[in-house]
Every structure is written in structure tokens, then in C-alpha cells.
Amino acid sequence: MKRFALIALALAPLAALQAAPKAAHFAPLDYFEQNCARCHGPNGSFYGAEFGKGLKDDAALRHIVKEMAEGPGNAPLSPENLEILTDFHRSLRDGTPYLVVVEAQQRKNCLVLSGEATPDSKITLGNDKESVAVKLEGHKWSVEVPRGFDVEKASLRAVKEGKEKRVAVS
Structure with a gap:
């Protein structure tokens, strides 16, 4: 029993990690x-x-x-x-905004997504329960995905001049 508890403690940080979504690795x-x-x-x-x-x-x-x-x-x-x-x-x-996930990096206990989008777009990361604003500078965007956020059901949404584009994250 003690051995099982040690294994569970050792694996606990892995459970906190979020699945990394598909990234293009091309900007x-x-x-x-x-x-x-x-x-x-x-x-x-x-x-x-x-x-x-x-x-x-x-x-x-x-x-x-x-x-x-x-x-x-x-x-x-x-x-x-x-x-x-x-x-x-x-x-x-x-005439629609452009949006792509270029990179997904697991850092400590946080998943960071980054990519490119049409400048001046408003970008959000959302799922059925919550959404997070995404920081866009020029055509580069990034977002720290909050712990517990369900990335597997999430999509990115870019809106500009009333037009939108959605991209599934995983």
C-alpha cells in the first residue's frame, strides 16, 4: 500500500499537465x-x-x-x-480572419499556446464552460491555458470586422 501511495505521488504532477494540442510548427x-x-x-x-x-x-x-x-x-x-x-x-x-496554432509548450504546470492571426483580430480560447482572452501583438498571439481548462473540447475564435474563424485546438 505504501508503495502504491509513493507511485501515486510521483505521478501526480503528470496528471496536472494538459494534453498538448496539434500545432503547425510553421509560422x-x-x-x-x-x-x-x-x-x-x-x-x-x-x-x-x-x-x-x-x-x-x-x-x-x-x-x-x-x-x-x-x-x-x-x-x-x-x-x-x-x-x-x-x-x-x-x-x-x-475576407475572413486568419488563425493558426504554431506551437504548444508544456511549462511547469501550465500549457502555453502560441500562433499567428490576422492583425487587429479579437481572439478567444473557449470550450463549453469558459473562455479566455488571447493576447495578440501584431500578428503573433499567445495564451496561458488555465489549469483545469478542458483543452480537448476547446477552440480558438478570431473575430475581425464582424467575420470570424474558428480553429479546433486538438
Whole structure:
């Protein structure tokens, strides 16, 4: 019995840790600023209102993003990162805020999520029971997830100019 109690005490800190959500480990807005913005403007601001409207489908958008990354951008992308950068361009085309989880780090007894979003968006992390405001500086955001917060049922929500985007955290 004493041995069981010692094992339980040793494992107690692990029980306090929260499951780390899926993170992209790729910062698409940083990539865009470094490789694309000199021609396409900060956050794609030089594209204009008609950007992507004439494309027949999502595959055409992905193809253009890939060609630009490999050609003028001179910064080819892995298939996973191409998909993430295409999602950024999809949000530009659709006029919705962009939001991505770039990193999830377990620190002491706290989970810290960080990522990128459309500047000036209002971002919250929420589940069925509670929500937490997320700090956004420029296009970088981060949030310390409170202990006991159910991350597995949580989503991030970005709102800008009445439009929103939700991203499941796990």
C-alpha cells in the first residue's frame, strides 16, 4: 500500500499537465513577410479585393501559392506547410480572419499556446464552460491555458470586422 501511495505521488504532477494540442510548427505569416510581402504587401495587402475570386476551386489556389513559393519567392514549402500557407491565402480570398496554432509548450504546470492571426483580430480560447482572452501583438498571439481548462473540447475564435474563424485546438 505504501508503495502504491509513493507511485501515486510521483505521478501526480503528470496528471496536472494538459494534453498538448496539434500545432503547425510553421509560422505562415512570418514566412509570408520574409518571402512574399515585398511584392504582395504586408499580410497580402497589395492583392486587392478581387484576389482569388476567379479561381475555379481550392486546388487552383494551392497551385498558385505553390508556384509563387517555388518561383519568385524562392522558398519552396513542404506539402504540410503549403497547405497551411494556402489556408492563409484562403482567408484573404474569403475576407475572413486568419488563425493558426504554431506551437504548444508544456511549462511547469501550465500549457502555453502560441500562433499567428490576422492583425487587429479579437481572439478567444473557449470550450463549453469558459473562455479566455488571447493576447495578440501584431500578428503573433499567445495564451496561458488555465489549469483545469478542458483543452480537448476547446477552440480558438478570431473575430475581425464582424467575420470570424474558428480553429479546433486538438
